[in-house]
Amino acid sequence: MSRYAERTRETKETLVEVKLEIDGNGEVKIDTPVSFFNHMLHSMLFYMSSNSSVLAKDKQGFDDHHVVEDVGITLGQSFKEAIGDKRGIKRFSSIVVPMDEALVLVALDISGRGFASVDLDLKREKVGDLSTENVPHFFWSFSVNSGVTLHIRKLSGFNEHHVIEAAFKGVGLALREACTIQDNLVRSTKGSL
Template sequence: MKREATINRNTSETKIKLHINLDGNGISDIDTGIGFFDHMLELFSFHSGIDLTLSCDGDTYICDHHTVEDVGIVLGKGLNEALGDKVGIERYGTFYLPMDESLALVSLDISGRPYLVFDCNFNREIIGEFSTEMVEEFFRAFSFNAGLTLHMKILYGKNDHHKIEALFKGLGRALKIAKNITNNKIQSTKGVL
């Protein structure tokens, strides 16, 4: 069974094309028009083992908000669709990710019950053309559209680039664990996720 999804989403603010393969090799081709964001998504792809092709033509001349949030929506929908009935997946994934002086904790549950706990602070307003306030917005859009319970915490760190990178890599590593097929059952006493 192929765990893949293709999504095209067009609004007056963004035009997004996505293809996701959960059982890939972490290969990505990403162009959102925001360099730092592209880099973070490439890291997510590599560390999750998910192949990701994503392009976004967004109204970045206004700001980065619509592009970042809408990519989160589409990536979440793609993950949810590719997971299918979720039979056999490990379901839970937790990872501590060190990035130089920073340490992030990412813990998730592919539960079908979307929730985000985001305990992270940044000192800078912007990195490249990417607003640090959009980190939380991205992860909220992603978790709610993927149906994930997602907890993210920066335990400590000084460099905002490192902190954000630790979150994206940590998400990739936690998801790599959770999406892994380890049996032939739904991992819930209710029989459904």
């Protein structure tokens, strides 16, 4: 069974193309106009062990908001399609990721109910060319469109590059574990996800 999806989202502001194969080996291609976001997406999808491609163009050039949001939406929709009926998946995962002085907790549930609660206590306005306010916005856009309940908490850390990168790596690692197929059961007392 191949868990794969391709999605394109085009608006007056952006053009986003995503290819996502959940069961891969971490072959990732990222090309958006936001360099630090490219670095973070690469980390997330690599640690998810997906084979994936994310290409995005900014048609207006206002700032990084529309690219980050539309990539989150398109990647979330791709994940939702690729994961299918969720039969046999582990469903839940949590992980604590260290990156030097930073320590970040990620917990998620592939429940079908998209929600994100992100508390990274970011103080800087930007890291590289990525507005830090768009970090939680990306995770919200991804979660709502993927049907994943996601919680991210900074436990410690002062280098915001490290904190953000630990969050993206943690989401990738947790998605990888939660996507693992254990059997042929639907992991829900309701009988469906």
